[in-house]
Amino acid sequence: MKTINVKQLKNLFDSGSKDFELLDVRETNETIICKLEQAIHIPMMSIPKRLNDLNHKKNIIVMCHSGVRSLQVCLFLNQNGYNATNLSGGIDAWANEIDPTMKRY
Numbered sequence: 001m002k003t004i005n006v007k008q009l010k011n012l013f014d015s016g017s018k019d020f021e022l023l024d025v026r027e028t029n030e031t032i033i034c035k036l037e038q039a040i041h042i043p044m045m046s047i048p049k050r051l052n053d054l055n056h057k058k059n060i061i062v063m064c065h066s067g068v069r070s071l072q073v074c075l076f077l078n079q080n081g082y083n084a085t086n087l088s089g090g091i092d093a094w095a096n097e098i099d100p101t102m103k104r105y
Helices: 006-015 028-033 048-053 068-079 090-097
Strands: 020-024 059-063 083-087
Touching: 006 090, 059 068, 059 090, 068 083
Parallel strands: 020 059, 059 083
Antiparallel strands: none
16 A cells, blocks of 8 residues: 655645645544645545546545545555555644644544
8 A cells, every 4th residue: 555644745735746636535524623725525435426526547645634544545446446545644644744733633
């Protein structure tokens, strides 16, 4: 399973890379607390019926709160022909390491 850490993700944002999509698989009530504006939000349980919303041609970086749910989604996406990478530590690591002003839960 491919993984990326939050510093590597920030570098991708800073470089202006358009080679990936960021997929947030948390529940809506979690995204109300904090989110990354660049992310596409599709809750984990909705992924199977919304596969067509994802770009087959781009790497999909999957994020959740800590990296556990996103890992499961990555496995599913990879089994279905997508190129998925797990954001290790999730948004909690982002808030801890990149943006300490972000609300945490």
